Amino acid sequence: xxxxxxxxxxxxxxxxxxxxxxxxxxxxxxxxxxxxxxxxxxxxxxxxxxxxxxxxxxxxxxxxxxxxxxxxxxxxxxxxxxxxxxxxxxxxxxxxxxxxxxxxxxxxxxxxxxxxxxxxxxxxxxxxxxxxxxxxxxxxxxxxxxxxxxxxxxxxxxxxxxxxxxxxxxxxxxxxxxxxxxxxxxxxxxxxxxxxxxxxxxxxxxxxxxxxxxxxxxxxxxxxxxxxxxxxxxxxxxxxxxxxxxxxxxxxxxxxxxxxxxxxxxxxxxxxxxxxxxxxxxxxxxxxxxxxxxxxxxxxxxxxxxxxxxxxxxxxxxxxxxxxxxxxxxxxxxxxxxxxxxxxxxxxxxxxxxxxxxxxxxxxxxxxxxxxxxxxxxxxxxxxxxxxxxxxxxxxxxxxxxxxxxxxxx
Amino acid sequence: xxxxxxxxxxxxxxxxxxxxxxxxxxxxxxxxxxxxxxxxxxxxxxxxxxxxxxxxxxxxxxxxxxxxxxxxxxxxxxxxxxxxxxxxxxxxxxxxxxxxxxxxxxxxxxxxxxxxxxxxxxxxxxxxxxxxxxxxxxxxxxxxxxxxxxxxxxxxxxxxxxxxxxxxxxxxxxxxxxxxxxxxxxxxxxxxxxxxxxxxxxxxxxxxxxxxxxxxxxxxxxxxxxxxxxxxxxxxxxxxxxxxxxxxxxxxxxxxxxxxxxxxxxxxxxxxxxxxxxxxxxxxxxxxxxxxxxxxxxxxxxxxxxxxxxxxxxxxxxxxxxxxxxxxxxxxxxxxxxxxxxxxxxxxxxxxxxxxxxxxxxxxxxxxxxxxxxxxxxxxxxxxxxxxxxxxxxxxxxxxxxxxxxxxxxxxxxxxxxxxxxxxxxxxxxxxxxxxx
Numbered sequence: 001x002x003x004x005x006x007x008x009x010x011x012x013x014x015x016x017x018x019x020x021x022x023x024x025x026x027x028x029x030x031x032x033x034x035x036x037x038x039x040x041x042x043x044x045x046x047x048x049x050x051x052x053x054x055x056x057x058x059x060x061x062x063x064x065x066x067x068x069x070x071x072x073x074x075x076x077x078x079x080x081x082x083x084x085x086x087x088x089x090x091x092x093x094x095x096x097x098x099x100x101x102x103x104x105x106x107x108x109x110x111x112x113x114x115x116x117x118x119x120x121x122x123x124x125x126x127x128x129x130x131x132x133x134x135x136x137x138x139x140x141x142x143x144x145x146x147x148x149x150x151x152x153x154x155x156x157x158x159x160x161x162x163x164x165x166x167x168x169x170x171x172x173x174x175x176x177x178x179x180x181x182x183x184x185x186x187x188x189x190x191x192x193x194x195x196x197x198x199x200x201x202x203x204x205x206x207x208x209x210x211x212x213x214x215x216x217x218x219x220x221x222x223x224x225x226x227x228x229x230x231x232x233x234x235x236x237x238x239x240x241x242x243x244x245x246x247x248x249x250x251x252x253x254x255x256x257x258x259x260x261x262x263x264x265x266x267x268x269x270x271x272x273x274x275x276x277x278x279x280x281x282x283x284x285x286x287x288x289x290x291x292x293x294x295x296x297x298x299x300x301x302x303x304x305x306x307x308x309x310x311x312x313x314x315x316x317x318x319x320x321x322x323x324x325x326x327x328x329x330x331x332x333x334x335x336x337x338x339x340x341x342x343x344x345x346x347x348x349x350x351x352x353x354x355x356x357x358x359x360x361x362x363x364x365x366x367x368x369x370x371x372x373x374x375x376x377x378x379x380x381x382x383x384x385x386x387x388x389x390x391x392x393x394x395x396x397x398x399x400x401x402x403x404x405x406x407x408x409x410x
Numbered sequence: 411x412x413x414x415x416x417x418x419x420x421x422x423x424x425x426x427x428x429x430x431x432x433x434x435x436x437x438x439x440x441x442x443x444x445x446x447x448x449x450x451x452x453x454x455x456x457x458x459x460x461x462x463x464x465x466x467x468x469x470x471x472x473x474x475x476x477x478x479x480x481x482x483x484x485x486x487x488x489x490x491x492x493x494x495x496x497x498x499x500x501x502x503x504x505x506x507x508x509x510x511x512x513x514x515x516x517x518x519x520x521x522x523x524x525x526x527x528x529x530x531x532x533x534x535x536x537x538x539x540x541x542x543x544x545x546x547x548x549x550x551x552x553x554x555x556x557x558x559x560x561x562x563x564x565x566x567x568x569x570x571x572x573x574x575x576x577x578x579x580x581x582x583x584x585x586x587x588x589x590x591x592x593x594x595x596x597x598x599x600x601x602x603x604x605x606x607x608x609x610x611x612x613x614x615x616x617x618x619x620x621x622x623x624x625x626x627x628x629x630x631x632x633x634x635x636x637x638x639x640x641x642x643x644x645x646x647x648x649x650x651x652x653x654x655x656x657x658x659x660x661x662x663x664x665x666x667x668x669x670x671x672x673x674x675x676x677x678x679x680x681x682x683x684x685x686x687x688x689x690x691x692x693x694x695x696x697x698x699x700x701x702x703x704x705x706x707x708x709x710x711x712x713x714x715x716x717x718x719x720x721x722x723x724x725x726x727x728x729x730x731x732x733x734x735x736x737x738x739x740x741x742x743x744x745x746x747x748x749x750x751x752x753x754x755x756x757x758x759x760x761x762x763x764x765x766x767x768x769x770x771x772x773x774x775x776x777x778x779x780x781x782x783x784x785x786x787x788x789x790x791x792x793x794x795x796x797x798x799x800x801x802x803x804x805x806x807x808x809x810x811x812x813x814x815x816x817x818x819x820x821x822x823x824x825x826x827x828x829x830x831x832x833x834x835x836x837x838x839x840x841x842x843x844x845x846x847x
Contacts, residue, residue: 015830019738023731030727037720065517065527066590115477154635156653158646211716231589232635233515233529257526264517264529284797285717292443292724296731299436303735306432310742362723366716 006339016307021347024383027300028351029358032379034289036359036371041286044210045279047218049098050167050202052135053271055089055240057249058097059256061233061266071229072151074260079129081259082236085251087244090132093236095125095228096206097134099271099278100235103206104155105213108174108222109186112193118185119173120217121166122205125152125226125234131165131200133237139168141181141198144225148197154230160187161224163197169219171199208278211367233266245270297386304390308336312398319398320405329399336395337388344387348380355379412770419771423778426743430775433739437779437824440732442786445816447718447725449791449808454616454714458604462544463704467505467665467673469680471495472698473657473687474643487700488641489611489711490659493630494692500536504679505665506672507538510626512661513613514634518622519587520575530571531613531637532588533620534629540566542666543609548572550582550597553625561631566597566623586622591632593624608704610662611711612638617800636660677701729823736775737827744768744831748838755840765836772828773821780820784808787816 010017068074075093082091096103103124107117124130127149131138148162164185171180174196184193203221207214228234236256240248253268269277312319319332359371423430457463470487473495479486491499496510512534517527539545540552549572553564565586572581581595606615613619633650642658653660667673677699684697702710744751751764788808 016738016741019734019741023734023738026727026731026734030724030731034724061529063515063517063529065519153648154650155640156635156646156649158648158652230635261526264527266529280797280799281715281717284794284799285721287797288721288794289724292728295439295443296728299439299728299732299735302432303436303738306429306735307738307742310429310739310746313746362720366720 003338003342006335006342010339010342013311016311017343020304020307020387021343021350023300023303024344024347024387025351025354027296028348028376028379028383029354030296031293031382032355032375033358033362033371034293035379036375037368038286038289040369041210041282044208045275045282047204047208048202049204049271049275050134050136050200050219051098051271052239053275055242055245056133056135056271057238057240057245057252057268058100058271058274059236059238059253059265059268060100061264062093062236062256063233063264064231065262065264067231068262071231072227075227075229077259078236078256081255082238082252083129085238085248085255087241087248087251089135089239089241090129091236091238092126092129092133093227093234094130095232095234096122097124097235097237097271097274098204098206099208099274100206101208101278105205105217106187106222108170110174112186114186119170119220121170121220121222122207122214122217124203124221124223125228126223126237127225127227130223130237133239134203135239136203137201138165139199139201140171141165141196143198144223148225149227150225151229152224152226154228154232157230160192161194161226163195163225165198165200165223166196167203167219167221168199168201170222171196173220210282233264297382300383301386301390304340304387305394308340308391308394309397312336312394312401315398316401316405319401320403323401323403323405324407332399332401333392333395336391336398340387340391341384344384347387348383351383352376352380411766415767415770416774418767419774422743422747422771423774426746429739429743433736433743433775434778434782436732436735436739437776437820438782438786440729441780441783441816441820441823442790443725444729444819445783445787445812446790446794447721448815449787449812450794451714451718451722452812453807454606454718455708456605457705458606458608458708459543459704462666465666465668466542466704467667467676467701468707469499469663469665469676470700470702471680471684472695473659473693475693475695476698478643485700486698488659490639490641491661491663492657492659493654493661494657496661496663498683498687499663499665502679502683505667505676507542507666508664509536509539509542510661510663511535511539511609512626512629512636513610513620513638514629515637516588516622516634519590530588530621531619532565532622532624532629532634533610534624534626534634536626538666539623542664543604545602546600548598548600549580550595552597558625558627561627562625563591563593563628564596564625565593566599567595568599568621569601571621572598588622588624606708606713608708608713609664610638611713614800615713630654673701673703733823733827736779736824737830740772740775740828741831741834744771744835748835751835751838752840752842755838761836764838765832768832768835769825769828772825772832775828776821776824777817779824780817783820784813784816787812 064071079091079093082088103122105120106123108119108121109117128144131143174180174185175183180196180199184195186193202219205214205218205221238248238252253265355376362368363370472487473492476486500508500510514532514534515529516532518530519527536558537553537555548569552566553562557564572578581598584595585592607619640658640660644657646652646656646658667676680699680701681697684693684699687693
């Protein structure tokens with residue numbers, strides 16, 4: 001295939017060629033950034049919480065009506081009732097749960113009066129049933145025993161826990177040598193030291209949005225041996241036996257209202273519901289960006305079809321003459337395909353540069369991650385294939401121009 | 411002439427239906443994507459209180475010191491204030507109006523005893539809250555400054571809450587029970603919505619919010635704990651009293667400063683206040699304060715999520731591609747008619763006349779694209795509402811302004827894209843075209 005005639009023909013049609021090339025470049029830039037965001041958001045929404053999600057349900061924000069002086073006994077009564085329900089493995093009360101979007105954090109230090117804390121961690125309260133309640137895996141140390149657990153009279157009660165359970169990620173951050181169990185850490189709000197008594201494999205923090213508060217310490221959580229008894233709302237986490245979820249989902253809130261009606265429960269939801277809620281916007285963004293990508297490719301493809309068809313119509317006589325002079329149909333098709341390849345190649349080159357600079361700008365403006373070069377390359381290939389596919393129909397139409405056309409008219 | 415060209419434009423569009431349809435579709439899709447993103451953005455970044463947004467200010471005071479904001483905001487200022495500072499600023503009364511406030515969740519005993527109790531957001535504020543934010547009343551009115559001082563057990567209900575509790579009747583003088591304590595209704599609001607609820611952005615700024623209002627002093631007296639964000643630093647003693655004495659920040663504070671000089675004076679006052687705290691030995695650092703009005707506050711607190719900005723960016727890129735597409739097609743279409751144009755030029759039409767005719771023709775394409783684009787925008791908004799949470803698509807709907815913007819954007823952008831093809835058309839050499847025929 002000779003590039004010479006194609007390039008000199010293109011120079012007479014500069015604007016059309018430039019329009020297609022720039023369109024392809026912008027399409028490429030948007031598409032690979034969109035795909036990159038899609039990939040990140042999908043990965044984000046698949047991060048595990050560490051809990052046995054299919055079998056865990058949450059009775060969210062139980063709150064007593066009026067000041068309940070016997071709140072501690074009521075909490076124990078509720079827990080006993082929940083644990084005795086058929087189909088329930090275990091249950092406990094806590095201030096928050098992964099993906100809920102609300103909770104507490106604290107700064108943990110290795111030394112007293114340290115200026116900046118060594119690690120930031122989400123704080124969950126729970127008794128000895130917390131590990132079984134969430135379905136977590138204890139990988140080192142021990143669980144809380146009944147002697148560890150005390151009542152916490154609201155968030156303003158700042159008594160120190162007797163010991164805490166931390167996640168593996170947090171333990172490694174605090175004590176990289178792997179000897180966290182038995183070591184003591186200092187809490188930001190309290191000056192007392194607290195020993196680490198156990199390590200769980202994983203427990204995600206409550207905040208899961210993309211660039212949100214929790215993104216910096218996603219798997220750094222601690223469990224403190226407290227039962228939160230106060231006028232604050234708190235949650236019951238119920239771990240159902242496999243296959244018993246729907247029955248427990250019905251029975252658990254009913255049971256609680258049988259125990260006492262002087263309470264408000266915001267809602268009862270499964271961990272699966274919580275995941276769908278927490279990542280709704282991420283999923284939405286994925287769908288929207290996906291649709292935009294498809295629409296962009298379609299618009300660009302139709303643009304190529306339209307302009308190339310026009311070029312074919314414009315060159316009908318020249319094509320007829322070429323055919324009459326012995327060019328095969330294949331040669332005509334190849335002409336348009338090569339022409340498109342040249343335009344698309346230029347477009348892809350500009351597009352890759354544009355994609356990278358768009359990403360760099362977003363890294364600054366939205367704290368996004370750097371684009372993998374792989375995305376730009378895949379984008380370039382996609383755009384070039386798109387060009388070839390779009391040009392095929394007009395090119396075939398051009399090839400079907402009869403050589404006899406050359407002999408007609410002046 | 412205009413109507414004639416308009417009709418010619420319509421006729422020419424009919425001549426090459428496929429090309430015309432492609433052009434209109436490209437513009438419509440581009441406009442649809444753009445307007446969907448823009449409408450969401452406009453709804454989220456709108457001014458919640460346009461008549462007063464430049465007179466309402468949120469003061470910030472660094473009560474933790476320069477070393478204490480590890481991992482926090484880079485300006486070393488937090489968005490809320492401590493109880494100590496709110497009391498200090500309330501007592502100083504240095505602004506025309508001022509109110510400290512916080513939200514608390516309380517259980518509300520229903521009037522029908524068979525119903526389960528519900529939880530409601532109660533906002534604890536001072537009397538100035540109502541005139542400051544121009545809160546409209548349907549029945550009764552706000553509590554007074556003496557109610558604030560007396561820690562009166564009074565409440566103001568929103569219209570929705572009054573509808574729910576009292577069927578929308580005048581409930582002034584009636585009693586409701588919050589956490590088993592009786593409160594007298596002294597006012598019912600008219601329809602009042604602030605989007606976003608700028609005065610407390612920690613609690614669902616675009617969602618349902620405060621249903622009941624009560625005096626701040628009463629809420630503190632009853633140890634009503636705040637819901638939303640509490641951040642602590644330094645020593646904190648246990649209990650509610652410990653929280654009040656601490657430097658934990660959990661309260662919002664707003665002032666009304668009608669003129670620019672009032673704002674200047676208040677800035678000076680804030681610095682003096684902080685300097686005074688330094689003299690008293692409470693702060694061990696020089697004054698570090700800030701005063702932001704509503705638009706500045708909304709920007710500072712990133713009320714519009716970055717996702718919406720990404721969508722805006724993507725959709726405008728998309729529109730650009732669509733317009734270039736339409737431009738290419740228009741070029742093809744107009745140059746395909748070079749013969750006709752040549753004849754018209756030979757018959758005496760001026761360049762200007764050709765230019766005007768082609769421009770009107772592109773305008774017609776833009777108009778059609780805009781109208782279809784509006785339909786797509788409606789579709790896009792419907793999809794966005796089902797795909798995203800309220801925080802993203804807060805009451806985003808198409809109003810007349812959006813409709814106008816869409817059509818103007820479509821026609822304007824299309825005509826802009828049509829300028830080059832039109833210019834080419836106006837420069838067709840009549841002699842060449844006639845010879846080629």
